[in-house]
Each structure stands twice: as structure tokens, then as C-alpha cells.
Amino acid sequence: MSKVITPQKEDYSKWYNDIVVEADLADHSAVRGCMVIKPSGYAIWEKMQQTLDRMFKETGHVNAYFPIFIPKSLFEAEEKNAEGFAKECAVVTHYRLKSDPMNKGKLIVDPEARLEEELIVRPTSEAIIWNTYRGWIQSYRDLPILVNQWANVVRWEMRTRLFLRTAEFLWQEGHTAHATREDAIQETEKMLDLYADFAENWLAMPVIKGIKTPNERFAGAEETYCIEALMQDGKALQAGTSHFLGQNFAKAFDVKFAAKDGKLDFVWATSWGVSTRLMGALIMSHSDDKGLVIPPKLAPTQVVIVPIYKSPEGLEKIRKSVEPLMTILRGKQLSVKFDDRDNQRPGWKFAEYELKGVPLRIAIGERDLENGTCEIARRDLLSKETVNLSDAANMIPDLLETMQNTLLAKAKERMQNMTYRCDTYDEFKRLLDEKGGFILAHWDGTAETEEKIKEETKATIRCIPLNNTLEQGQCIYSGKPSTQRVLFARAY
RNA sequence: CGGGGUAUAGCGCAGUUGGUAGCGUGCCACGUUCGGGACGUGGAGGCCGUGGGUUCGAGUCCCGCUACCCCGACCA
Numbered sequence: 001m002s003k004v005i006t007p008q009k010e011d012y013s014k015w016y017n018d019i020v021v022e023a024d025l026a027d028h029s030a031v032r033g034c035m036v037i038k039p040s041g042y043a044i045w046e047k048m049q050q051t052l053d054r055m056f057k058e059t060g061h062v063n064a065y066f067p068i069f070i071p072k073s074l075f076e077a078e079e080k081n082a083e084g085f086a087k088e089c090a091v092v093t094h095y096r097l098k099s100d101p102m103n104k105g106k107l108i109v110d111p112e113a114r115l116e117e118e119l120i121v122r123p124t125s126e127a128i129i130w131n132t133y134r135g136w137i138q139s140y141r142d143l144p145i146l147v148n149q150w151a152n153v154v155r156w157e158m159r160t161r162l163f164l165r166t167a168e169f170l171w172q173e174g175h176t177a178h179a180t181r182e183d184a185i186q187e188t189e190k191m192l193d194l195y196a197d198f199a200e201n202w203l204a205m206p207v208i209k210g211i212k213t214p215n216e217r218f219a220g221a222e223e224t225y226c227i228e229a230l231m232q233d234g235k236a237l238q239a240g241t242s243h244f245l246g247q248n249f250a251k252a253f254d255v256k257f258a259a260k261d262g263k264l265d266f267v268w269a270t271s272w273g274v275s276t277r278l279m280g281a282l283i284m285s286h287s288d289d290k291g292l293v294i295p296p297k298l299a300p301t302q303v304v305i306v307p308i309y310k311s312p313e314g315l316e317k318i319r320k321s322v323e324p325l326m327t328i329l330r331g332k333q334l335s336v337k338f339d340d341r342d343n344q345r346p347g348w349k350f351a352e353y354e355l356k357g358v359p360l361r362i363a364i365g366e367r368d369l370e371n372g373t374c375e376i377a378r379r380d381l382l383s384k385e386t387v388n389l390s391d392a393a394n395m396i397p398d399l400l401e402t403m404q405n406t407l408l409a410k411a412k413e414r415m416q417n418m419t420y421r422c423d424t425y426d427e428f429k430r431l432l433d434e435k436g437g438f439i440l441a442h443w444d445g446t447a448e449t450e451e452k453i454k455e456e457t458k459a460t461i462r463c464i465p466l467n468n469t470l471e472q473g474q475c476i477y478s479g480k481p482s483t484q485r486v487l488f489a490r491a492y
Numbered sequence: 493c494g495g496g497g498u499a500u501a502g503c504g505c506a507g508u509u510g511g512u513a514g515c516g517u518g519c520c521a522c523g524u525u526c527g528g529g530a531c532g533u534g535g536a537g538g539c540c541g542u543g544g545g546u547u548c549g550a551g552u553c554c555c556g557c558u559a560c561c562c563c564g565a566c567c568a
Contacts, residue, residue, distance in 0.1 A: 084568065124568065158493095158566045165567065218568045241568070273568085308527055347528035355529095365527055375527080 033160030033167035040356060041279065043300035045170065048278055049150065051202055051298070052172060055194055061146040061174060068151070069119035070128045077127060078252035084219020085123045088156045092119040121154045126220065126245070126271055129175045130253040137177060137267055139258045144187070145177040163280030164237070164492045171275035177267045179257065181246075184268035185223075188244040191272040192225040195240035203278065204295040204407035205229050205285045206415050207239055208438070208487060210463025215447050218271075222246035228462040228487065230415045231284040234436020236462050236489035239281050242272035280492075285411055286380075292357030293380055295407050296400040303329060303336045303396060304358045308346045308365030315340060318364055321389065322374075325362075328393040334400070354379060359403055360396060364389070380407055421485065425476045428488070432459055438489050442482035444475035453477055453488070462487045 037045065053063070069092060076082040096113035122128065129147075136142060154168050174191060178184040192209055199207045207227035217224040221243035229239045250256070250266035257267055286293035296302055305326070307318040322338065329336045337358075339349055346363065353361050357379060364374040374392055377384040380403050387395060418437030422428050431439055443449060443461065454460050468484045475482050 081568090087566070088568095155567080159564090212568095216568090221568085224568080238568090243568085271568095310526065345526050345528090345530065347526085347530080349529085350527095351529040363527070367527070 033157065035162065035166050035168065035276070037276075040300075044282070044294065044298060045276060045279060047298045047300055048202070049172075052198060052274070053148075053150075055198060056148050056172075056174070059146075059190065059194065061148045061176075063150065064147045065149055065151070066125055066128050066132065068122055070122050070125075072118045072120055074127045074131050074253075075120045077131075078220050078249055080248070081124075081126060081220030081252075085155070089123055090121040090154045090156050092121065122151070123153055123155045124271075124273075125149060125151070125153070125173055126175065126249055127253075130249040130255060130269070133175075133177055133267070134253050134255045137255055137257050140179045140260060143177055143179045143257060143267065144183060146174075146187075147176065148172055148174045161280075161492065163283070164277055166276070169276045171273050173271060173273040176270045177250075177255070178270070179259065179265075179268070181268050184246075184270050185244050188223070188225055188242045188270045188272070191270070192227065192240075192242040195242065195272070195274060196227050198274075199227055199229065199239055199281075200408060202295065202297050203282055203285065204404060204411055205239070205281060206408065206412045208463060208465055210465040210468075210487060212241075212463055213447070213450055213461050213486075215450055216461065218243045220245060220248050221271075222248065225466075226463050228438075228489075229281055229285065230418055230438055230489070231281070231492070232287075232414070233284070234418055234490075236438065236491040237277070237281050237284070238462070238491065239278060240272070240274040243270060245269035245271060286407055287357075290351075290382065291355035293407070294357035294359065296359040296404045299357065299359050300335065301337045301356075301358050302334050302400060303360045303362065304349075304353050305336065305338045305362045305364065306346055306349050306353075307338070307340060308363060310366070314366050315342075317366070317369060321369055322362075322364060325389065325393050329396060332397055334397065350377075354382075359400060362392065378403060380410075423473070423476065428459075428476050429457055432457055432490060436490065438462070438487055440485040441476045441488055442473035442484075443486045444478045444480035444482055446478075449475060449477045457490075459488045459490050462489050462491060 056063075072091075075089075093115055094109045094113045095115060096110040097107040098110040100108040129149075133145065136145065150170075150172050152168055152170050153173075156167055157165050160166050176184070176187050178187060196207050196209050199205045207229045209225070209227055212218075212224040212226055218241065223244040225242040225244070226238055227240045229237050231237055245268075247266040247268060249269050255267045256264045259265055282294070282298070283292060286295070294300075305322055307315055307322075309315040309318055319338065319340065326336050326338060341349075344352070350361065350363070359379050361377040361379070362374050363377065368374050368386075368389070372389050373386050374389045375384055375386050376392065376395070376399070378399065415438070418435065419440065420431050420435065420437060421440045422431055423441070428439060428441055431437070439459070450461055464484070464486045468486075470484050473482045473485065474480065
């Protein structure tokens with residue numbers, strides 16, 4: 001098994017740094033745990049963003065934007081939500097600084113400039129959005145509202161992990177309002193399916209769809225649906241969530257609508273989101289010892305052409321010879337880069353593009369010019385073949401598609417091989433320690449058992465898989481009867 | 493907030509019994525190279541985290557402080 005790229009593992013810091021670096025630690029210790037995403041990394045996020053955005057719009061959603069600050073009084077309106085997030089909120093208390101009379105050149109917070117009401121930096125936007133929706137909704141004719149927001153949020157975690165749990169992260173959060181319970185549940189499930197589709201077909205990352213146990217449920221939700229992925233090291237990662245919020249927020253913010261029959265009722269709600277955590281998921285799903293492997297459909301650069309030449313004239317000859325190829329590929333909406341940098345040697349470039357995960361690399365030298373050939377290298381298999389330059393234009397789109405499929409197939413196989421069924425607690429513990437991965441086991445349905453298992457093994461119930469087959473069994477911990485297996489794993 | 497560790501060049505590190513700082517890499521210049529992270533020569537770059545103390549002399553020994561990392565507690 002190839003090694004897994006784990007954020008903050010020293011071995012990988014060198015190349016991991018090429019995608020992202022953390023905030024300057026020495027000078028900005030206060031933003032420890034925040035990300036600085038370099039352009040090469042951000043380009044991947046942009047690609048995810050564009051794709052998701054298109055998918056949202058195809059399903060009738062529109063984008064909007066709401067404030068980053070939430071007045072404390074609004075934040076506390078939905079009690080469970082407030083309680084759940086209270087421990088990790090950044091709070092704005094003042095709006096002005098002034099020169100420090102005791103310390104020239106320094107600033108202090110102006111005590112005169114205290115805000116009457118503290119502002120919470122959004123850890124999630126339900127509160128401010130539902131407070132706004134109250135003014136948008138009066139009749140069933142105003143529903144549904146299918147709004148998405150691309151934003152940053154802040155959660156002051158005690159311990160952060162690059163991409164997987166950063167103090168500030170980028171995400172999208174959908175917030176929808178519906179006339180009926182059924183509509184809202186349908187929306188929740190629809191968006192979960194959309195996420196699963198995106199994970200599989202774009203990230204090439206298979207996921208298990210399921211619902212969270214009450215313990216793991218989003219604060220303020222009636223039901224939390226999730227997609228769970230399995231990383232190469234056998235640890236699970238929650239890759240996206242979709243919440244059925246019931247009427248909780250409508251009640252907290254008094255959002256009612258008049259139905260067809262004239263009766264007033266509270267609005268039904270959903271919210272759903274995925275974040276820059278998907279970058280972590282992408283990295284940990286496919287990377288190998290040579291660096292990042294990006295599925296072709298998400299790769300900012302899909303094909304790179306590296307000329308091998310000895311003189312400026314040689315370079316120009318090669319440039320001319322590949323121009324038709326580049327034109328054809330670009331005509332097929334592929335992103336192609338011709339790397340004519342003179343300050344790095346070919347071998348260096350090969351290694352660099354492998355590090356960055358560019359799916360296909362074409363090397364072409366003067367020797368090839370004579371033969372009318374070029375060398376195509378696949379990032380996923382690290383394989384190379386020499387082909388006729390004239391055939392390349394036809395082969396490349398197929399190759400990219402094959403790569404995309406191969407990556408998914410490989411990941412699927414890995415997940416399958418790392419999913420175990422087990423019926424005893426001893427076996428359960430042994431599997432966790434020796435193999436990791438997903439474990440399907442019976443659970444008595446109580447929070448106590450769930451917590452005990454977590455305490456003793458660090459494994460959590462990732463989800464109760466949707467469309468689970470029902471079967472009689474006994475809880476691995478308590479021995480009490482159970483009707484279905486749930487998905488356990490140690491998780492990030 | 494507990495337990496452990498670290499702090500020396502942009503990055504990664506070494507630095508012996510205390511004697512005034514070095515290696516790798518990266519950077520700059522020139523030349524030779526260019527089909528898997530080239531090589532040669534020359535060069536720039538460090539108040540050794542910070543404040544005290546011991547000493548003729550401290551990167552090194554002692555005390556304080558600070559910051560960061562790892563493990564835990566926490567984690568829609």
C-alpha cells in the first residue's frame with residue numbers, strides 16, 4: 001500500500017507545502033490553524049467550486065450572500081445550534097483601536113469602542129439566514145427557497161489539522177426553505193445524492209451514504225445525512241453533510257407561511273455543505289509516494305508538454321510540432337500547458353509535475369521529431385509509452401477518461417477490501433488496531449453504548465448506511481438485540 | 493488545560509570538555525549541460541527565540557519567560 005499523505009506528517013511537508021502552507025506561525029500565532037492556500041492548491045478548489053456550483057444550479061439552486069457577523073442574540077435563538085457551536089466561536093467585541101499611550105507605536109483596543117452587542121463570527125449561517133428568511137417568506141408561493149452561499153466560516157477548534165479541521169475554512173452552505181416536511185426531506189436526500197455523485201464522479205472517491213446517530217447529529221437538526229469516505233490509511237473522513245432541520249429554525253426565528261388553505265405554518269428547512277476538507281480527502285484518497293494524484297476531471301492542468309531540447313532552435317522546432325496537438329486538445333476543452341521554461345531541466349520538470357499531480361505528461365525531444373513520436377506518461381500508474389505524435393490527439397481524451405475511471409475503480413476496490421463485518425467486540429478491537437477501515441457491526445441503538453465504544457476504542461459510528469439490509473443480531477458491546485449493522489471506523 | 497519535545501541561514505539540520513558558527517538544500521553570477529530532480533567555480537545570507545545569571549569568554553552551563561510541534565481533552 002502506498003503511503004498516505006497525512007497533513008502535518010513531516011515526511012510529506014516538503015511537497016505538501018507546494019499545495020499549501022499554514023499561516024506564518026512565528027508572527028501570527030493568533031491565526032495558528034488558519035490556511036494559506038497557494039495558487040496551485042487553490043486552482044483545485046476552484047475547479048471543485050465551479051463543478052459543484054454548476055450542479056447546484058442544475059438542480060434549481062441560486063447563490064446569495066449573508067453577513068459574516070451574527071449578533072449574539074440571533075445566534076442564541078436556536079438553542080441546540082447555539083449550544084453546539086458555543087465552544088468554538090470567535091467573538092467580536094470592539095470596533096476600534098487606538099494608539100497606546102503607554103507604548104509608542106503600538107495599538108490597543110479602544111475601551112470606549114465596545115459593541116453594545118457582541119458579534120459572532122459565523123461558524124455556520126443558519127441563524128443569520130433564517131432571521132433574514134422571515135422577511136422573505138409569507139405565502140406558500142414564496143417557497144421553496146433554494147439558496148446556496150459560498151463563504152468562509154470560523155470554528156475555533158482546540159486542535160487543528162491542515163485541510164481537515166482548520167480554524168477558518170472555505171465552504172458552501174445551502175439553506176433551503178420548504179412548505180412541507182416531505183419536500184424538505186426530499187431536498188436533504190437530493191443534495192446528499194448530489195454530493196455522493198460529485199465525490200465519486202469528480203473526486204473519484206467512493207462514499208457511503210448514511211445518517212448520523214443522534215450523538216453525531218448537527219446541532220439543531222432533526223436528521224443529519226452524510227457521506228463517509230475511507231482514506232488510504234484506513235481512517236474515515238466525513239466528506240459532506242446534508243441536514244433535515246425540521247421546523248426548528250423556523251420556530252426559533254418565527255418564519256411562518258400561509259398555506260393554500262389559509263392556515264399558518266412554520267417553514268421546513270434543510271442545510272447542506274461541503275468544505276475545503278474535500279481537498280484533504282482528495283489528497284488522502286489518491287496520493288502516492290511521488291506526490292499528489294489529481295483525477296483528470298478536477299486537474300487544473302490536465303496535460304503538460306515538456307520539450308527536451310538543446311538549443312533555442314530545437315525548442316522552436318518542438319513548439320511548432322506540438323502546436324496542432326495543443327490546438328486540438330484545447331478545442332476539446334482540455335487544459336494543456338507547454339512548459340518552455342529554460343531554467344529547469346526536463347528531469348526536474350518530470351518530478352515536479354508528478355509532485356503536483358498533473359494527469360498526463362507528454363515528453364517530446366529532437367529524437368522524437370525525427371520519428372514523429374512522443375512519450376506519454378500517466379501519473380496514476382507512473383507508466384510511459386511512446387506513441388505517434390499524430391495519434392496523440394485522439395488518445396489523450398480517452399486516456400484521461402480511463403484514468404478517471406481507474407482511479408475510482410481502485411478507490412472502490414480499496415474501500416471494499418477495507419470494509420469488514422464483525423460480530424464480537426474482541427474481533428472489533430483487533431480489526432481496528434490491525435487493519436483500520438470500515439467495520440459493519442451490530443449496535444444496540446443507545447448513546448451509552450456508542451460512547452463507551454468510542455471511549456474504549458476511539459472508533460465512532462460514522463453512519464447508519466442508507467438502504468441498509470435489516471438483519472437480526474446482537475450488539476457487539478452490550479449483547480442486546482439489534483436489527484441492523486452500522487458503520488464504525490476511526491475517523492479524522 | 494495536562495504529558496512529552498523543540499527553538500541555530502528561506503527550508504531541513506549539526507555544533508564534542510564553554511574559545512566568537514557549520515553542513516545539506518535553496519538563492520545569485522558565470523561556464524559546461526539538458527531523454528528522470530545536472531556539474532564546476534565564485535558569491536550573498538545568522539544579535540544561535542527572549543530576559544537575566546555564572547565566567548576572562550556562553551549556541552553550549554544555570555534560572556525565568558515566550559512561541560511552536562507531538563500525544564490527550566475538544567471537534568457541525
